[in-house]
Amino acid sequence: MKTKVRKAVFPAAGFGTRFLPATKAIPKEMLAVVDKPIIQYGVEEALAAGCEEIIIITARGKSAIEDHFDISYELEASLEKRGKTELLELSRKVSNMANLSYVRQKEAKGLGHAVLMAKDLVGDEPFAVILPDDVIDATTPCVKQMIDVFDEVQGSVLATMVVEGPGISAYGVLDGSPLSNNPRIIEARGMVEKPKFEDAPSKNAIIGRYILTPKIFELLENITPGAGGELQLTDGIKGLLKTERVYGYNFEGIRHDAGDKFGMLKATVDFALKRDDLGPPFREYLKSLSL
Numbered sequence: 001m002k003t004k005v006r007k008a009v010f011p012a013a014g015f016g017t018r019f020l021p022a023t024k025a026i027p028k029e030m031l032a033v034v035d036k037p038i039i040q041y042g043v044e045e046a047l048a049a050g051c052e053e054i055i056i057i058t059a060r061g062k063s064a065i066e067d068h069f070d071i072s073y074e075l076e077a078s079l080e081k082r083g084k085t086e087l088l089e090l091s092r093k094v095s096n097m098a099n100l101s102y103v104r105q106k107e108a109k110g111l112g113h114a115v116l117m118a119k120d121l122v123g124d125e126p127f128a129v130i131l132p133d134d135v136i137d138a139t140t141p142c143v144k145q146m147i148d149v150f151d152e153v154q155g156s157v158l159a160t161m162v163v164e165g166p167g168i169s170a171y172g173v174l175d176g177s178p179l180s181n182n183p184r185i186i187e188a189r190g191m192v193e194k195p196k197f198e199d200a201p202s203k204n205a206i207i208g209r210y211i212l213t214p215k216i217f218e219l220l221e222n223i224t225p226g227a228g229g230e231l232q233l234t235d236g237i238k239g240l241l242k243t244e245r246v247y248g249y250n251f252e253g254i255r256h257d258a259g260d261k262f263g264m265l266k267a268t269v270d271f272a273l274k275r276d277d278l279g280p281p282f283r284e285y286l287k288s289l290s291l
């Protein structure tokens with residue numbers, strides 16, 4: 001039985017401290033990779049995967065996100081007057097892109113708490129969670145790949161990737177066994193949020209894409225502060241394991257952590273090189289650098 005995943009939740013209430021001072025007055029979700037805010041990459045991915053409703057969890061100081069997806073009357077009037085048709089289309093495309101709702105998270109209590117804010121808007125149906133920091137370059141959108149896996153396994157699906165070495169401590173880490181008919185799918189036994197390197201149960205790091213069943217909400221209502229003193233989504237999903245099957249999915253594609261300075265630089269280079277307009281001159285420029 002196919003259950004349509006119609007809604008995608010974007011937690012976007014964090015401070016973005018890894019990107020200070022740029023994020024003092026600008027939401028980190030609005031930092032651009034080339035010319036597009038990182039949250040727009042995620043929204044486009046969700047829409048390409050068939051999601052119809054975008055739910056953004058915001059906070060004080062984040063109104064630029066709402067403005068970005070809204071109509072810009074003054075800008076459009078000015079572009080129209082000056083005959084800048086292509087730019088006008090570009091601006092209108094963003095405001096017509098999606099059906100959006102916003103919920104404010106009043107206090108930054110952690111990712112689990114942020115996702116819980118979407119409970120009433122999601123209701124009783126499976127949904128996607130997309131962490132906007134993670135910009136994914138994939139032939140088939142990562143969320144689409146995950147919805148296909150969800151249809152197959154009929155259980156929550158968490159995107160994973162292999163992380164070698166101590167870097168694994170920056171992630172939620174999955175403990176589980178690959179399915180014999182598809183080793184990309186890992187049936188979860190457990191998971192640990194930001195373990196010490198020596199305590200990590202595997203090399204399978206959970207990254208910022210999830211397809212979750214609505215049961216997660218009652219579990220998130222009952223979690224207590226975990227790693228870093230925060231209400232962790234990972235702890236809610238661990239609770240889910242008691243009554244439902246949960247799977248990791250080693251997706252096909254490249255994930256950039258655009259919430260991190262080095263990750264953002266790499267994403268910028270990769271995406272710029274792929275552009276028809278910028279790619280050729282940018283490649284020439286990079287080649288000319290005597291590194």
Ligand code: G1P
Pocket residue numbers: 111131134170171172173193194205206207208232233234
């Ligand atoms: C969050 C999750 C973590 C996951 C990571 C992926 O952590 O809590 O399980 O591995 O996103 O980016 P954060 O990066 O918000 O600290």
